[in-house]
Amino acid sequence: MKEFELINHYFKGRGIARRDVKVGIGDDCAIVTVPEKHQLAITTDTLVAGVHFFEDIPPRALGHRALAVNLSDLAAMGAEPTWISIGLTLPEVDMEWLEAFTEGMHEIAEYYNVQLIGGDTTQGPLTITICAKGIIPNDKALTRSGAKVGDWIYVTGELGDAALAIEARKRQIPLGDKQLKRLEEKLHFPTPRVAAGQVLRGMATACIDISDGLLADLQHILNKSAVGAIVNIEDVPVSAVMQQLQPEALRRELSLAYGDDYELLFTVNDSNKGAVEARLRQYGVEPVCIGQITASAGKLELLNEGEKCPLPRSGYQHF
Amino acid sequence: MKEFELINHYFKGRGIARRDVKVGIGDDCAIVTVPEKHQLAITTDTLVAGVHFFEDIPPRALGHRALAVNLSDLAAMGAEPTWISIGLTLPEVDMEWLEAFTEGMHEIAEYYNVQLIGGDTTQGPLTITICAKGIIPNDKALTRSGAKVGDWIYVTGELGDAALAIEARKRQIPLGDKQLKRLEEKLHFPTPRVAAGQVLRGMATACIDISDGLLADLQHILNKSAVGAIVNIEDVPVSAVMQQLQPEALRRELSLAYGDDYELLFTVNDSNKGAVEARLRQYGVEPVCIGQITASAGKLELLNEGEKCPLPRSGYQHF
Structure with missing residues (x-):
């Protein structure tokens, strides 16, 4: 001892x-x-x-x-x-x-x-x-409960690479050594969005980090804020490797329903949209707008090129 | 999950x-x-x-x-x-x-x-x-580093009962069912000395909770405060069950070199001695003076009825 x-x-x-x-x-x-x-x-x-x-x-x-x-x-x-x-x-x-x-x-x-x-x-x-x-x-904390109808939904970076690193190993998805190494680097050394979170004080209406998967974590915001959301899946940012990944169902599962990337997911009202984007870019973060908050409390809808599509199997995947 | x-x-x-x-x-x-x-x-x-x-x-x-x-x-x-x-x-x-x-x-x-x-x-x-x-x-925290030569050394209660509960089971020490039950109660439901700690603010010169054993924890104070100590082992408070326990070496080991009682061990200078005792008694705590701080940095001496005696095997016993 x-x-x-x-x-x-x-x-x-x-x-x-x-x-x-x-x-x-x-x-x-x-x-x-x-x-x-x-x-x-x-x-x-x-x-x-x-x-x-x-x-x-x-x-x-x-x-x-x-x-x-x-x-x-x-x-x-x-x-x-x-x-x-x-x-x-x-x-x-x-x-x-x-x-x-x-x-x-x-x-x-x-x-x-x-x-x-x-x-x-x-x-x-x-x-x-x-x-x-x-x-x-005092009173500047970003919570999950402040999203309002009409707010824009953002993420701070590409999703799914850490998930792909895990699943490549579990399901033997064929990937080049170099690609796999880069993905494992993202899984092993995630970058917490510390500066981005502080920039969002007083500007984001709600915020959460994506640890359970984009859709599961967005659902937490919807439940706490009593609002709904539309997400345009073609707008969800993914890496070049992920863009190549087939089948599409796997790509969606990894980018939408899997955590481990530790990007921030946040909402911002229309009048702050431009300011948030500009401020985050000053800190080297490229925010991507992926959808909008709706009035349908608790309801999450996915659109693919404007067409409704089903939710992939839900998040909180672990080992 | x-x-x-x-x-x-x-x-x-x-x-x-x-x-x-x-x-x-x-x-x-x-x-x-x-x-x-x-x-x-x-x-x-x-x-x-x-x-x-x-x-x-x-x-x-x-x-x-x-x-x-x-x-x-x-x-x-x-x-x-x-x-x-x-x-x-x-x-x-x-x-x-x-x-x-x-x-x-x-x-x-x-x-x-x-x-x-x-x-x-x-x-x-x-x-x-x-x-x-x-x-x-602000600045009222009791640390391990403030004990001064001449300070009195106190504990807030009886030591060794929790240790006896553990060892009775491990070494099959014969005890009555009632006794064993009472000892297990002390092991399972320790009472943290929360009020006593707050009373000691501004009065104790050093303080630690006994989790590794009286002697090991006193040694922490001695090391941090660069002082020594004499402890009179006949003054160390033990329960009626412990008083009966034979052989004496076991009794000493359990009360001096074993943690798990979560009493406080503290030092107080001579001018605050009476006030500390009176204040703690108001809170239902009976402080017991077991020795005194000396100038021999890091050195811990045990006296039994005034005679020097060896240290029992040292603390930090666990399962």
Whole structure:
């Protein structure tokens, strides 16, 4: 057991040191300061080996991904990420694995100026629970409940590549080595839309990150906002590899009904449409309008070149 | 997998609703407000089946215990507990088990006015990670680093009963059914010293909760404060059952080198000694002075009736 105590120590010396952290790792609690006129955003995600990732995922990718999925939730609220705590359960102490895992985690933490302030390392089946915290100016949080009839529906980038990386392996979809490598990179190192989320404060009417699949996550917005939506599937952005993918039903399933890309899905009213697009482009994000909010509460309709088409089998695919 | 989503829903309707929670369960993040002139205390504990608890622990006890160990960390900083997030990994969806588990968790959450604001329920080997948050007036947190030479060393209650409950089972120590039941109650339903922690703000010079064993946890204070200590073992409070326990070496091991009681261990300077004792008694806590801080940095000495005696085998016992 002593080894597991050492790991906490090992985590301690790494990463950035924020000035708002008054007590960091090494006491009963961390003590942090939330700036005046700000609220605190808190999210928790658990990743279980064999359920949320293949057991042979490179540990550096796992470290990145475990934190990225949490930062994506903060981004979806428009929050600025600040601190994280980690509950890490490991079957054994493998220093090489840990070195790579913490490297992946600290790389993304440093990039987003996030400090690891505590956690617990225990022995057991590989499981990672991260609780990420962020700050946001009072009453500026983006929720799922503000979409209004007539609002435009946007996504922040291409969908389905991470899904294709998983399914290529499970269903033996034939892909070139180079293509597969690029897709796996997207699966393993998702980019949380942290800057985009903050840009959308005060402009988006609703926002969510796509973790369960575009349609499932849009449905969350519709339910919470008591509105409906039309989505034009030919407008849903996909990568060049995905454009080539046959049959069409598979392409639709992966891009519409599968999570793991961690793009943001948001709604914006007509008068803010141009401003949102311009601001996001300044941050290197190309927003794509894929549909519009309707008055049919809870109802989601798909159009393909103007023709109604059925929903593909629903989201929340995992391993 | 759908079942696991339902569980989040199941958690949602339960427990108390605090006014400082602006967005609770059901969005990408929770949004909460920290009062002015207060800091945030954050702690994380993971419990793994077979490592931190017997697999056959009653689920209501597990729900209580998982939260209690986190509240104990907040108590050790002098913080007032406010919100918790839970990462819950379950091998299967067993509604009867869940009903009892959440009952145990909500009972203690309600007692301490703590709101469950989010989490993630996943499928896998039984693991519980709770991230608990609390608030504390600026710069009032009790740390491990403030003990000074001459300070008195206190504990808030009897030590070793939870350890005896575990070891009675593992080593077949003969105990009456009634005794065993009472000890298991203490193991399963520890009482975090939340009020005591808050009373100690501004009075204790250092504080920690005893989770790894009295001596191991005192050693943390000594290391962080760069001081030493003398502990009079005949003053360490134990229950009537423990007083009877033979051999003496076992009694010492369980009361000095074993955690799981979740009493607070704290230091206080001579001029505050009387005030601390009186204030804690008002809250129903009987503090017991067990020794004194010395100048021998990092050095812990045990006295038995004034005679030096060796340290028992060191703490951090688990399953």
